[in-house]
Amino acid sequence: MSDTTASPSPTAPREFPCGACGARLEYSAGARQMRCPYCGSQEKIPEAAREVREHAVQTLFARRPAEGLARHRFVCQGCGAHVQGDHLSQVCQFCTAPLVTDDSADVQVPPEAVLPFTVDRGAARDALSTWTKSRWFAPNSLKRVNEAERFKSTYLPHWTFDAQTVSDYRGQRGEYYWVTETYTTQEDGKTVTKTRQVRKTRWYPARGRVSRFFDDVLVNGTTQVAPEKVDALKPWPLQQARPYAHEYLAGHEALRYDVEPEQGLDRAKQVMARTIEQDCKHDIGGDEQRVSSVSTAYSAVTGKLLLMPVWAGAYLHGGKTWQIVVNGCTGEVQGERPYSAAKITAAVLAAVLLIVLAVILYVQYGG
Structure with a gap:
């Protein structure tokens, strides 16, 4: 359901003291609730008083000063990633370069929803270990990715967009027909005349209109991880997304988006266009189809910023940085590795x- 009002801007990072020992609670992927890393006490995350909402794009594009999603903000001296977290990090999980404190002013779209981690560090390490063992001739440095400073639970920003579309198209419908052709060939030194059936296509002009409602078209909101690598982590259980709450980020890190929402919408329309073209071809019918032009009108366009969980790590080999990412919900591993x-x-x-x-x-x- 869409909503034309913006979500409240995230307030200053909250503290979550343990009721038993006073240490800071963290969101536990395995337990799916807050857990103290020292004494093991657990607390439930309060139920959200609202549902995940979609926002009109005009509202989505209206950025506001952000106070941060976590206690500390860092910027990578290598790849330029802006990362937020509760701990004092030293090394970037995306390129292994040093992190420094980020004191710059930030104006951004606040997150509407978060897809919480369900794969904990142990399960992520097991998935990575299985993946590593299946890579023959991989260098030994690959095995060190799951070290604490190199392998971090990180929320990646994604845009999702909904839209009602109506598309007018022009094209051609191809219908097959068969003709008999005569040809000659040499057999045993003699010329033999034969016939064969040859398929041809007769083309007819076509035009029409198709419509479709797109729901949660997902667009990667960061360039720090290769788009094809993030796409390969699919599917994501988007139905498990929850309204954003600071509790889900406690003990984890979040990457700031560098794909602006306007760019995200343009990319979403490119994704929609591929589906719309298939709709046009289906509407044309026949045996073959050609689509020469499509004019699409968009209405009820809404979107939101969604944080998606990955375990991310990187290592240096041969003077180059190699990235590994693990889906924080399914354990799917995608990465790069050189040959030793x-x-x-x-x-x-x-x-x-x-x-x-x-x-x-x-x-x-x-x-």
């Missing part, structure tokens, strides 16, 4: 030695 020249050389030498040994044994005993 030393391991490949050792494997080749071992194979050569085995071949030489086999030849020697054959000559001595089998010849």
